[in-house]
Amino acid sequence: MDDRKKRIDDLQRNNQENRGSLDNLLENFGENLYSRTKNMELDFEDINQYKNYLQDIAESNIAIGKIEEKNRRFKELEEEIEIKEQEERERAKEMSGIYRRLGSALLNNPAYEDYTSLFREQADALTAKMESLEARIGELDNKEGGNVFSWIGKSAQVLVLKSFLSKAQESQEQLYHNVGERYSSRDSVSGGDDVAVIREEIDALRGVSRSAQDEISVLRDEKRMISAGFGIDGNPQKQIQSVKNRIEQIKDNLRSLYKNFGAQASGIMDEEIAPERKYFIDTIVTAEDGEIIGRAVRLNQSIIDNEKAIGKLKASLAIDDEKSKIEKYKRSIEEKKNRIIDLEKSITDLEESVRDSENSISELQKQL
Secondary structure, three states: OOOOHHHHHHHHHHHHHHHHHHHHHHHHHHHHHHHHHOOOOOOOHHHHHHHHHHHHHHHHHHHHHHHHHHHHHHHHHHHHHHHHHHHHHHHHHHHHHHHHHHHHHHHOOOHHHHHHHHHHHHHHHHHHHHHHHHHHHHHHHHOOOOHHHHHHHHHHHHHHHHHHHHHHHHHHHHHHHHHHHOOOOOOOOOOOHHHHHHHHHHHHHHHHHHHHHHHHHHHHHHHHHHHHHHOOOOOHHHHHHHHHHHHHHHHHHHHHHHHHHHHHOOOOOOOOHOOOHHHHHHHHHHHHHHHHHHHHHHHHHHHHHHHHHHHHHHHHHHHHHHHHHHHHHHHHHHHHHHHHHHHHHHHHHHHHHHHHHHHHHHHHHHHO
């Protein structure tokens, strides 16, 4: 590789590093300078924009905090509602058991015959069926002897009978449940019987359940309000990301402001700065900033010098490239001239051959 190309690569790499260092230096310097203007009443567009950007970031962070707090509360509500609904499901199971106990107590208490008469026939039929099945199962279990085939047949019969018994027990439990549930809102005949005690349990459990339902309703209303507050999108994470993206865009704009202000204060701006702007900058720049300004000037000058050197090296390479083209063109011209000479000689030879052929024709014609 030509040393000049390597030198250009080195200079470009150095300039890239210098630009990065200069940008960081100017951004930090500009941010520092802007921070000195927070309590000043100034009529400069960039300073007003700087203050607006800071306010936007602060308001955006507050908005994120509110969304996060709503989202946290929303999840808390979901968990609380799920816990209370699970408790309600457990209470429903407990209440179902109490209904069965109440139904059994009612059917076994003659004092409630007026009510239970509607279910007496079904209850007696189930009781009789269960007793019959249990008796038959007992007989088979007590039956001894027989061969293996008899034993297999007996086992199969027992399984079938137990299945029938299980279904009958389920029907009886369902009957107790239905009887107890339908009676659960009525008063007991006597204040001290089993029915009265069970009714008190039901009232107490229903009171707990009503309170729980009221609490769940309040929690659901709060959850709906928070969900509505998330807007049409309804996704707090997307909203937070959207606000964060806006903050990043504002920070990019701020970095541009910082860099521009730092460049103005360092005196390395290419454009002319208005006198009132220069006077203002002089009022906020301190002697302690001299080192930063000096570094910025040196880095900027190094970039300029490198660019000039790169330009000269590129021009030198371009000149050599053009010279190489000229040499190539000259060689091509010389080759074409030589070809022209060869072609002209070939033409002359052909013309001589034509004349010889014409003379030969003339001589031959004389013989005709």
